[in-house]
Amino acid sequence: MLTGSRINETQSLETLRGKHSGVLFIVASGPSVGEFPLERYAKYPMVSMNGSICRFAEAGVRPLFYICDDSSFVRNRLPLLQQGIASAQNIAFSPRVIETLLALVPDALVGRSVYGFERVNRPVGGREPMGDRQFAWAARKDADFECHFSLFRQKPNRIGFSRNIDKGYFSSRTIPYTGIQLAYHLGFQQVFVVGMDLDSSKGRFYEQGEDAVGSRLDGDYEDYILPCFELMAKRVVSPAFQVYNLSLDSRLPGTVLPKLSLDQLDALLAAL
Template sequence: MLTGRRITDTQSFETLRGMHSGPLFLVASGPSVGAFPLERYAQYPMMAMNGSVCRFANTGVTPFFYICDDSAFVRDRLSLILQGVEFAESLAFSPRVIEALIAQAPDALVGRSVYGFERANRPVDGREPMGDRQFAWAARKDADFECDFSLFRQKRNRIGFSRNIDKGYFSSRTIPYTGIQLAYHLGFQQVFVVGMDLDSSKGRFYEQGDDAVGSRLDGDYEDYILPCFELMAKRVVSPAFQVYNLSLESRLPGTVLPKLPLDQLDALLAAL
């Protein structure tokens, strides 16, 4: 079994494993977030990520978790990550994010509930990571991981899903996928993803004009994003763990993740 290594001076996600149930909303940064009536679903736990936290301002809705694993986001959008630190009940940050944030705002995390998390195969004790193929082969023997393996195509060895965030997560090159893995770890059974449009031409809902930061979505979609979601749909999603895409115009096909309009969302929630 692959052992999880926790990040020093942060709380461990192991203490939260399976502690929750029911539905969770993940709020991403695609422009469709603007049309989503956040306040209507305020009674349900919500997870904000990166810049999507600004959608919570002035709504009276407090994010259950705020997650960020990109140190470049701290550099480019310091005011937004500080909103997340202020608004959210708990924080999930990678070591790179924590280091970058403390460098710019030394007291930002004082008194806050911070959980550290890291990508799979990224040891935090100074050891070198395994090669991608070696790790993918080992992960196949661990019930906490679903992972592709290939001797011939290196990228396939980076495709996977983690059921135990304390052991690391697969990035898929898009943070909603990280949020879904965290939702599974926490025990939620229905995950509703808001604003996962996955179209770089539409930008992020909180950016305009020259203020926009470049996106790698188009370059990563075929190699990492789509294969990870396809693996999850085939090997993780089940009657006990369901994931729905609330972005009807999302690039991700409805055959991979079902797309729900609001009336069907309301009916599904009413039936739970």
């Protein structure tokens, strides 16, 4: 938590746990966002992240949440971050994002509704985090967490899903996964993810040419991204919590997360 004259104390997401229901759209930054008619679904609550906020500005839609956990995005795309701060109903930032932002623009968050969130096993107050294996073993006993565990390899211990984001979230090295954990925490039952193409060669819809910032998606896909989504599909997705991918060309297989066309989306929404 950060306090001081530049920002009121960040609020706890625990106060919003289970307060919502129904449908939520999560809008990421893949190029397929350009093909999604955001305006058509503006009546539904939405989560924006990083640079996807510029699509909301074009559509005149105010997202329920704007989230960011990447301090490099603050440095590289400050105007977009400020756009998200100005237009979203609520903001959820990691401590490093807040610190980086306030160092650049001290009054950036004054008067805004700001929620702090952090990755699992990153305790506040100066306490040291557990080792990955130790944390994963402890998390196996916590009903709010689903995670892998290995005594022999480090990476499996970083694969998981948090049902209570106030206790932290598993990053999966891609922010749409964080958004899905937030959706679960808030109480939504049907989650539709837009622009989750997961292909760094295609870039982000809001960047072009030399303006583009490098992506680590390809390097993280096999080790973190795919395993986290596979775990979520097996242990978290259920009739009470359903997640769909609206990017038909997404790298993530439809066997892991079902892919929907717009016609299929409209039919499903009409049936709810």
